[in-house]
Amino acid sequence: MNAVENYQTLYHQLADQLPGSNIAWVRAMREAALLRLEELGFPTRKQEAWKYTRLQALEKDTYYPAPIRQASISDEEWKKLPLASLDANKLLFVDGHFNRILSDIDSLPPGVLINELSSLFNRKTDRPPPMFQNTRQAPNVVHALNNAFVFDGATINILADVQLVKPIHLQYISTAEDKSASYTHNTIIMGPNSHAHVVESHVVLGEQSYTNNIQTHIQLGAGAQLEHHKLQLEGQAGIHLSVTQVEQDQASHYQNHLFAFGSQLMRNELKLNLNGEQASCLLNGLFLAQGKQHLDMQTQIDHRAPACTSRETYRGIADDNGHGVFDGKVKVHPDAQLSDAKVTSNNLLLSRGAEIDTKPQLEIFADDVKCSHGATIGQLDEDVLFYLRSRGIDEATSRNLMLFAFASQIIQQCPLEPLKKATHELLLKHLPGGDGLQALLK
Numbered sequence: 001m002n003a004v005e006n007y008q009t010l011y012h013q014l015a016d017q018l019p020g021s022n023i024a025w026v027r028a029m030r031e032a033a034l035l036r037l038e039e040l041g042f043p044t045r046k047q048e049a050w051k052y053t054r055l056q057a058l059e060k061d062t063y064y065p066a067p068i069r070q071a072s073i074s075d076e077e078w079k080k081l082p083l084a085s086l087d088a089n090k091l092l093f094v095d096g097h098f099n100r101i102l103s104d105i106d107s108l109p110p111g112v113l114i115n116e117l118s119s120l121f122n123r124k125t126d127r128p129p130p131m132f133q134n135t136r137q138a139p140n141v142v143h144a145l146n147n148a149f150v151f152d153g154a155t156i157n158i159l160a161d162v163q164l165v166k167p168i169h170l171q172y173i174s175t176a177e178d179k180s181a182s183y184t185h186n187t188i189i190m191g192p193n194s195h196a197h198v199v200e201s202h203v204v205l206g207e208q209s210y211t212n213n214i215q216t217h218i219q220l221g222a223g224a225q226l227e228h229h230k231l232q233l234e235g236q237a238g239i240h241l242s243v244t245q246v247e248q249d250q251a252s253h254y255q256n257h258l259f260a261f262g263s264q265l266m267r268n269e270l271k272l273n274l275n276g277e278q279a280s281c282l283l284n285g286l287f288l289a290q291g292k293q294h295l296d297m298q299t300q301i302d303h304r305a306p307a308c309t310s311r312e313t314y315r316g317i318a319d320d321n322g323h324g325v326f327d328g329k330v331k332v333h334p335d336a337q338l339s340d341a342k343v344t345s346n347n348l349l350l351s352r353g354a355e356i357d358t359k360p361q362l363e364i365f366a367d368d369v370k371c372s373h374g375a376t377i378g379q380l381d382e383d384v385l386f387y388l389r390s391r392g393i394d395e396a397t398s399r400n401l402m403l404f405a406f407a408s409q410i411i412q413q414c415p416l417e418p419l420k421k422a423t424h425e426l427l428l429k430h431l432p433g434g435d436g437l438q439a440l441l442k
C-alpha cells in the first residue's frame with residue numbers, strides 16, 4: 001500500500017475511537033477529508049509550493065494519533081519548561097490532548113470564553129461549526145490529515161470591546177512514544193474593538209520521533225487587535241506542521257511574532273485575508289536551522305479591500321547542513337486600491353553545507369499601490385568580525401555577538417516582554433559558546 005492508503009486504513013481502524021465518532025457531521029467531516037487526501041496525495045517537488053520541502057517521513061512511516069496521557073507530565077516537570085512562569089490564562093495540551101489539571105482558565109474575565117475542542121465533539125448538533133464546513137476543499141495533505149484525525153484544540157471567543165490584560169498561553173508538550181501524531185485545531189474569534197495576546201509554545205520531553213499537526217483559524221472583527229506569538233522548540237526528531245488562517249475585518253490589526261529553533265522538519269503556513277478597509281498586519285519571524293534541520297516558512301497576505309497595510313520581515317540563520325526556506329507572497333486584488341505592503345527576507349549562511357531558499361513575491365492587480373519586496377543571503381561581515389577581534393574579543397564570541405545582533409532585531413519587535421526575554425535566553429543557548437556571550441552582554 002502507498003502512504004495515502006496506509007492513513008486511510010489507519011482511520012478505519014480507529015474510526016470508532018476518535019472523538020465525535022457517534023455524531024453524524026463529525027464522521028462525515030472525517031470521511032470527506034479522507035477523500036480529499038486521496039485526491040491530493042503527498043506533495044512532490046513538481047508542485048511549486050513544495051519545491052523545497054518533502055514529507056518523506058510521513059510517507060515512509062504511518063504516524064498514529066497519540067493516546068490520552070493525562071498523567072504523563074508532573075507539575076515539577078512543567079515548571080522547568082520555557083515560559084512556565086508566564087502570568088497567563090493557560091491551556092496545556094499533552095500530546096495534543098487538553099490537560100485540565102495543569103491548565104488555568106477558571107478565572108477568566110467577563111466576555112472571554114475558552115473551551116477545549118474535544119467538548120464540541122461530544123455535543124449532539126446537526127451542523128458542523130464554520131471551521132469544519134469546507135473539509136472537502138482542503139488545499140493540501142497537511143489540512144486533510146488534520147481534518148481526518150483531529151481530536152482536540154482550543155476554542156477562544158473574545159466579545160466586543162473586551163481588553164484582555166493577561167495573555168492566553170497555548171502550551172503544547174510532546175511526550176508520546178515513537179511514530180505518534182498530535183492533531184489539533186484552534187479557533188480564535190474576536191469581536192469588534194477587542195484586544196488580546198495569544199502565545200503558543202511547543203516543546204518536547206524526550207527524543208522520540210513524532211508529528212505535531214496544528215490548524216488555527218482566526219476571525220478579527222472590526223477594530224479588533226490580536227498579538228499572536230509562537231515559540232517553536234520541538235525535538236530534533238520531531239515534525240512540526242502548522243497552518244494559520246486569519247480573516248480580518250475593517251481597521252483590525254494582527255501581529256504575528258514567530259521564533260523557530262527546534263524540530264527536524266518544520267513547515268509553518270500563515271495565510272491572511274485583509275477583507276475590510278484599513279485592515280493591517282505585522283509579521284516578524286526568526287528561524288535558526290542547525291545540524292540537519294529543515295525549517296520552511298510560508299506566508300501569503302491577500303489585500304482584498306482598499307487602504308490596507310502589511311509589513312513582513314523574516315530573518316533566517318543556517319549552519320552545519322541546516323536548510324531554511326522562506327516563501328512570502330503578497331497579492332493585491334483589483335479592489336484593493338491604496339494598498340501599502342512591504343516584504344523583507346534577510347538571511348545568513350554560516351557553513352558550506354547550509355542552504356536558505358528565499359522567494360518574496362508581489363502579485364498586484366491594482367494601480368494605486370505602494371508595494372516593495374527584497375531579500376538578502378550572505379555571510380558574516382569579515383570587516384566587522386576583524387574589528388571585534390582587534391578589540392580583544394575571540395573569534396567564536398565575535399561571531400556569536402554578530403549573530404545575536406542580527407537576530408535581536410526581530411526579537412526586539414516582540415511587544416510581550418516576558419517572551420522577548422525568554423527568546424533572547426533561548427537564542428544564546430542555541431548559539432555555540434552562547435554562555436560566554438551571555439556573560440559579555442551582562
